[in-house]
Amino acid sequence: MKQSSYSSLAVSLDKKSTFLYTDEQLIGRFQAGDERAYVELVNRYKDRLLNFVFQFLGDMEQAEDVVQDTMLRLYEKKHYYKEIAKFSTWIYTIARNLANTELRKRKRRKTTYLSHMSKDERQYEIPAVQDNVDQSLHNEFIQDRIKSAISKLPEHYKMVIILRDIQELSYDDISNIVGVPLGTIKSRINRARLQLQADLQDLK
Amino acid sequence: MNRYQFEDLISEYIENQLSLSKRKEFEAYLKKNPDSEELVYSIKDNIKKLNKMPQLTTSSTFNERLMESVGKSNYNPNEDKLNKIIFGFTPAYASLMMGLVVAFIFISVQLINPSSDPQQFQSEYLTDEQSPRNVSNSNNIDNNQNQDLVEAIDDSIKADSSIQIKRDFSNKIQFVND
Incomplete structure (x- = not known):
């Protein structure tokens, strides 16, 4: 039951959003239970956060895993957001903290990070064609x-x-x-x- | 303006955040020092290059994997009620605060109204020497005087603690004409 609702959400993720709300309005709607607002926020921030996190980690797979974790935190901790701060500040702070945690782990373990997925399964967009x-x-x-x-x-x-x-x-x-x-x-x-x-x- | 001051103001100059007087001062320094002008131009150019850096995009399976993670997570939407913030506190802190408030009220009530039992009050507020028990046991002090003192204290305590009890003094009052 739960799984099916998430898969339907995944489908709606790929659709072009018709939302014209600000980030703060979207998180407000998400807090009120509208999961389409969550999808819109993910689509708005996933690439920006990836670029941000990648500059610290220097590894695409790790950076994407951190962005995934950030989005998961957004889903689970939505009620911790208060409108006194801008949403972008909040989400960047979560991503920065997770990236720092990842860097600390990396320094501690000094082992190669193995992502849950093989490289073949990843399909990254190629930057603008020259x-x-x-x-x-x-x-x-x-x-x-x-x-x-x-x-x-x-x-x-x-x-x-x-x-x-x-x-x-x-x-x-x-x-x-x-x-x-x-x-x-x-x-x-x-x-x-x-x-x-x-x-x-x-x-x- | 010296070199250090000039370097400190470069970003503000580029982003047009300097006041008019500072800007004039800055530009005067640039005219005097052509190498500084070149430095500012070079930094501007680098900022443009940074702005044009190609943006990475997430993999096409990103959303799919995210939704899988959301589905696998232990998050239960029904728990939202517990996660809600009460007066700016999480439920755990709100409970703690409530406990503290109750404890504060209880202690306050105890301080304002220490005891309804006069005997207990007497034993708490009289020193050992003043205690009726000790007084009666003492051979060195005049027993009659102490007994009077104890009775007086008892009377005053009873009077204090039974403010609400109205005594009927009508029988004891004698008018002059009677």
Whole structure:
């Protein structure tokens, strides 16, 4: 009975949503028992969170597992959300905490993470197709350099630069997610940009 | 403006968050230092590149697997009632707070109205030396005086504790004309 209701939910996940609600309205509806609102929230945030988490873990499968856990927490702990905070801040904070937990586990165990599914079963979307192969290679090179430069940043710089310059969140949201005063966030972002510039100065 | 001050303000300049006076000061510094201008341009360029980083997308089976996880989880929608927040507290904390409030009220009542039994009150508030029992046992103190004292205390306690009992003094009142 329960299983069948979830499978019907899974079907509705793939449909294009007709919701025009804000995130806060959606979580409100979900708290009131409307599971379509949950589906909409998952669709809105799964890719954003994947990009966020991937920058920390550097592993696609692990990042996706963390996003799965985040969405599961959202489902199970929906009543813990209070409208005093923005929904995006709340969900990013959950994802950040889970990513940190995963990093700590990784450091403790120092073993290779085995995902529940084999690699063959995963089908990832291929990034935008390039018309020109040379241009494509050049872009790929630049992206690799940028990723490498980001990975060299200290953790507290890395997080804020990802949230600001890749995820394009506001300073206030970043301050809430990281749990650090606004002034410190601004300073960290500025320092992170300077460090990135120093690392990428040969990249024109 | 020195180099450190300049570096601290780069992001705010790029994001147009500087005040007019600071902006003028910043731009004056840029004119004097062409390498600084190049640095600002370079950082702007990096931000653009970061913005254009290709976005990863979840696998096509993501939603399916998520729903499987949701189905397998021990989560029971009927438990929502227990998870609801009561006056900003989780049910566990709300119960604890309720217990504390009840305990506080009970203690307060005890403090305001210590005892309805005058004898108990007497034994609690009189020192050992003042206690009627000890007084009567003492050979060194005048027994009659102590007995009076004890009776006086008894009377006062009884009077206090039986405020609501109205005594009928009509028989004891004698008018002048009588």
